[in-house]
Amino acid sequence: VRPPAQDRSQRTLERLLDATERLLDQRPFDRISVQDIVAEADASVGAFYGRFPSKDAVLHALHERYVAEGQATNAQALSPATWDGVPLPDVIRGLCAFVVAFLRQHPGLRRALVLALADPVFRARSAALASDVVDRVAALLEARRAEHAHPDPAVAADVAHRILFSLADQHALYGAESPTGHPLSDDTLVAETTRAIVGYLGVHPPEAR
Amino acid sequence: VRPPAQDRSQRTLERLLDATERLLDQRPFDRISVQDIVAEADASVGAFYGRFPSKDAVLHALHERYVAEGQATNAQALSPATWDGVPLPDVIRGLCAFVVAFLRQHPGLRRALVLALADPVFRARSAALASDVVDRVAALLEARRAEHAHPDPAVAADVAHRILFSLADQHALYGAESPTGHPLSDDTLVAETTRAIVGYLGVHPPEAR
DNA sequence: TGTACATCAGTGAACGCGCGTTCACTGATGTAC
DNA sequence: TGTACATCAGTGAACGCGCGTTCACTGATGTAC
Numbered sequence: 333v334r335p336p337a338q339d340r341s342q343r344t345l346e347r348l349l350d351a352t353e354r355l356l357d358q359r360p361f362d363r364i365s366v367q368d369i370v371a372e373a374d375a376s377v378g379a380f381y382g383r384f385p386s387k388d389a390v391l392h393a394l395h396e397r398y399v400a401e402g403q404a405t406n407a408q409a410l411s412p413a414t415w416d417g418v419p420l421p422d423v424i425r426g427l428c429a430f431v432v433a434f435l436r437q438h439p440g441l442r443r444a445l446v447l448a449l450a451d452p453v454f455r456a457r458s459a460a461l462a463s464d465v466v467d468r469v470a471a472l473l474e475a476r477r478a479e480h481a482h483p484d485p486a487v488a489a490d491v492a493h494r495i496l497f498s499l500a501d502q503h504a505l506y507g508a509e510s511p512t513g514h515p516l517s518d519d520t521l522v523a524e525t526t527r528a529i530v531g532y533l534g535v536h537p538p539e540a541r
Numbered sequence: 542v543r544p545p546a547q548d549r550s551q552r553t554l555e556r557l558l559d560a561t562e563r564l565l566d567q568r569p570f571d572r573i574s575v576q577d578i579v580a581e582a583d584a585s586v587g588a589f590y591g592r593f594p595s596k597d598a599v600l601h602a603l604h605e606r607y608v609a610e611g612q613a614t615n616a617q618a619l620s621p622a623t624w625d626g627v628p629l630p631d632v633i634r635g636l637c638a639f640v641v642a643f644l645r646q647h648p649g650l651r652r653a654l655v656l657a658l659a660d661p662v663f664r665a666r667s668a669a670l671a672s673d674v675v676d677r678v679a680a681l682l683e684a685r686r687a688e689h690a691h692p693d694p695a696v697a698a699d700v701a702h703r704i705l706f707s708l709a710d711q712h713a714l715y716g717a718e719s720p721t722g723h724p725l726s727d728d729t730l731v732a733e734t735t736r737a738i739v740g741y742l743g744v745h746p747p748e749a750r
Numbered sequence: 751t752g753t754a755c756a757t758c759a760g761t762g763a764a765c766g767c768g769c770g771t772t773c774a775c776t777g778a779t780g781t782a783c
Numbered sequence: 784t785g786t787a788c789a790t791c792a793g794t795g796a797a798c799g800c801g802c803g804t805t806c807a808c809t810g811a812t813g814t815a816c
């Protein structure tokens with residue numbers, strides 16, 4: 333992405349990004365043309381290529397913006413202070429609800445990114461974000477060893493992350509018409525992923541403490 | 542798909558399907574041209590359009606073949622007789638190992654299908670297969686209520702199915718370079734999904750029986 | 751404070767490439783008599 | 784058992800459409816003096 337030198341072009345750049353994200357809520361990236369994007373953004377093809385070297389670049393730019401947003405919220409949602417003194421099952425429920433809600437905020441972009449994951453560049457950028465989450469969760473599980481039974485906090489954090497994000501992603505992507513055919517509401521999804529992760533970790537029931 | 546009337550064209554059709562599946566192991570469907578397929582199958586463009594009304598039709602035909610294969614193996618792998626007398630944790634471990642291995646058999650096709658799931662026709666065809674699995678698992682859980690703690694076998698079967706297939710799919714699609722950045726071996730994946738589903742269901746430990 | 755000039759930003763018609771699809775034709779297969 | 788004919792199957796050059804990208808040009812912004 334060519335860095336803008338004036339306010340005017342900075343705004344154009346943002347209009348192009350926002351327009352693309354709006355269109356992604358309607359259809360996949362390969363069925364959105366540059367013409368579509370500039371029409372939605374009230375710009376011209378030339379303005380597009382003044383900012384981006386290619387059509388793909390706009391998806392990369394959106395991914396970068398998305399990952400940055402994720403990093404920022406992670407730092408807050410997963411800081412030890414946030415959950416200090418809260419029992420582990422409640423921590424898990426809170427995080428599940430948070431992720432489900434977060435993924436619902438950018439349904440189109442999220443779908444496009446899942447598809448783009450075939451590309452190693454996208455995969456690396458997503459891995460950076462995921463690693464950040466997994467490391468923080470691993471630290472949390474390490475610190476609370478007494479509250480659960482999983483022997484390896486690093487593996488546990490990784491698998492818990494996979495369970496939560498896979499299910500939440502699927503839910504965000506296909507919603508009611510899920511590939512399993514049995515729709516789940518947001519609330520049920522949160523309840524069941526919480527149950528799954530609590531069970532997976534072998535969180536000790538309250539009376540055992 | 543136009544039904545073939547001679548042996549010769551039946552063989553051509555299979556060559557085209559097999560060639561497409563082989564190419565899907567290398568790159569996504571939209572980067573495979575009809576020219577590529579007929580070259581790989583030792584056929585011609587006209588022969589292709591003699592069997593298929595469009596390029597997309599070949600992916601639909603592959604999906605149908607794949608679903609049929611799945612239905613057949615399900616009927617066997619999930620028949621009550623197969624697991625009669627086997628403790629629930631071992632049943633779960635067995636099924637996890639089976640699914641992980643099954644999804645590894647058609648990596649390219651599986652990836653293409655995950656991407657194609659945006660199309661309702663593909664989704665419906667996949668949902669039929671998934672429903673079949675979920676219904677059978679629900680019946681199994683219903684029959685073994687005494688061995689686990691989940692209150693609703695239908696929801697439990699659905700969520701267990703999601704956990705297993707989401708994780709196994711992700712593993713089959715990205716392998717070592719997973720989006721989480723922490724690679725998992727096949728064996729670890731089977732062990733951890735088993736732990737997750739056993740924990741999710743609240744399977745009673747052996748000494749409790 | 752005004753003017754000149756360089757750079758940045760934006761316009762949109764035109765280009766061109768890739769690829770799905772068509773089609774006029776040749777060859778193979780099988781069936782009727 | 785052989786021949787004629789209809790249908791099936793296969794060939795590959797050519798078409799054409801969509802869409803990403805370029806480019807010659809106009810307009811806006813800011814800075815130097």
